[in-house]
Amino acid sequence: MSAEIICVGTELLLGEVLNSNAQFLAGQLAELGIPHYYQTVVGDNPTRLQQAVAIACNRAQILIFTGGLGPTPDDLTTETLAEFFDLPLVEHPEVLADIQRKLAHRGGTLAANNRKQAFLPKGAAILPNPIGSAPGMIWQPRPGLTLLTFPGVPSEMKQMWQQTAVPYLRSHGWGEASIYSRVLRFWGIAESELAEKVAPLFDLTSPTVAPYAGNGEARLRLSVKAKSEPEADALIQPVEREIRQITGLDCYGGDDDSLASVVGQLLQARHQTLSVAESCTGGGLGEMITQVPGSSGYFWGGAIAYDNRVKTALLGVEPEVLAQHGAVSGAVAEQMATGVRSRLGTTWSLSVTGIAGPEGGSPEKPVGLVYIGLAGPDGVISHQARFSAIRGRAWIRRLSACAALDCLRRRLLTDG
């Protein structure tokens, strides 16, 4: 038993719209534990839509459609499905009345082409749309096959899914055992290296362990089918513990954690504070830290010292040190960190100075070379980092900020 998602809309084939509906529905199916092996996108074209349906209904028992329920002539999903299963369309006066009411509410009137939205295939039940004019349907055109249709507007589709479709699916025996998953996040280790370290765990079946990468970090996904969250946790936790033991400090968190949120939790637990001095990241480190709600509890702020004059004026970096070592150096990173820490009086401070490119690189100091300074109660240190210039400016800047947060994270975790 499995479900398939069929998204209907020429705008998807033209790349004008990001298919967030498919992601939402996929996540919902996963949570409900309803297997889901294929997604199809097809345009507002009856013949091709029928071909897609013909393929899908031989593979799955639940077909979920989004799009093509609107009033305009190119909205053809309902008619096309009725034709495919060779059943007539029946008018539902209550739907027309509901559309009329909604339009009036917005000061509009019923257009001729709204009328067709009140027609559903014989035997189909209305899937009410609490927001927009287009209703969907829940339809069993033949035994063992259920179709659900939704409008393409994400806000309408989501409400209809949660309010009507999910209760319907549950009441029909779907989604009794759901899939729970846990994502573990890593910094300072490549995906391939991580995969080798935990390779034996890839053979597990409950939970399954799968690696993937994104935004410069490696991740592991632990997934398990269970009847409840506690049951899932009982299966996932021992494996998570083993992974954390194998990977040590490289595992910085899980699920919705970010390096910034993890550092924030560590600082809050210690009642300590943080400031920053940024050159090549230009504010990106502070932006990352303050993405975390409540970061005002431990983050005070700092200086964007993009130009050397600011490094001197706001942070007291010595002109001689700038002249001798250059702005991109461990010595300047350390003076930036100590400068902002002493001026703001925070427990810790982080600094970043580097060459984000595309210009400004040299043989000795290539694009992607970054120095990170970390000042704290027991003095200041600096680290050198090298990021791939090929990935470009934005990548180097983002990873520089992440690397700075990771320096402080490891420092706090190894703190006596």
Place this chain on the structure above:
Amino acid sequence: MSAEIICVGTELLLGEVLNSNAQFLAGQLAELGIPHYYQTVVGDNPTRLQQAVAIACNRAQILIFTGGLGPTPDDLTTETLAEFFDLPLVEHPEVLADIQRKLAHRGGTLAANNRKQAFLPKGAAILPNPIGSAPGMIWQPRPGLTLLTFPGVPSEMKQMWQQTAVPYLRSHGWGEASIYSRVLRFWGIAESELAEKVAPLFDLTSPTVAPYAGNGEARLRLSVKAKSEPEADALIQPVEREIRQITGLDCYGGDDDSLASVVGQLLQARHQTLSVAESCTGGGLGEMITQVPGSSGYFWGGAIAYDNRVKTALLGVEPEVLAQHGAVSGAVAEQMATGVRSRLGTTWSLSVTGIAGPEGGSPEKPVGLVYIGLAGPDGVISHQARFSAIRGRAWIRRLSACAALDCLRRRLLTDG
């Protein structure tokens, strides 16, 4: 003749990843004028992937795959395609050497499972990956059928598409009459209001004019089918001129312009400089400004004054003013702007102070209330802005930074 997109990845079926690759490729196919009628998403499962390929290669002549090229055991796209078309895998030492070089560059070493990334089906050409380890391929497993494979990482896929795939497709007679489009970007006007102002232009056929919105800005897309860029420009430019005349300062730029890049061009033309003082944006404004390569030519930096102690210590905001008006006030925004401008000696300075939420709002000062300060040669002014709290913290912070840049943009454009 048509193309199909097949995105491979269990993470897509679990809803963990938004399928932005499909949207990008769909838009690119549309621009190239290559018909595209179906998209399929399938998991990292050889049997199901082969079923998807069997269906697609009976419908289309170009199959574009994303995902499943990585080093880990669940990356199976290449092997699966080789097996489906019953051709052996051949090792490409030059690919292995390239992967080795890239890993070494990042201080990593070749893992055993990187080795499989160097194997491609017999007769397949390498589609080089300038960024990551996973190369793609361009393969004609049989006459009249071309397969292109890309990694799932969007940044890698996009570069490989533009640098290698597009030239290949053009050189093979695809995309001769391409669709050229020009995007005009607007700030300070709602999509509906913009649509009303330019409504008559929606009836044009060459170029077509279509409105759409995203990231808080309204946009118009002018699209035309043409044999060359000059031919396209000749059709688009008169319409663009008319739109700019109708919309005036609300149109800030086109295509890849950002508010930050446009402000940067204006400052450079005047040989003027800019500094910032940020509270609720926490560095996001500086980050946005320094996203622009070469921004060091006009942007000096500033202060992240997240905590009031920093507003006082680094910017000289008077404690009485903070006490009397509160941190989120026009008076404090103005003192932040004048403070950073006088300390750094820049021509202009921008400040932002507001309530990004989710906490910290009050009846008088709700979440989404933001004050922007602009200091320049002829004094300082502040603006009040209100952003929808429902859209959340990240949205309010981003739009606050954009609104600050737009204040300066309009000031520079109306400057005597």
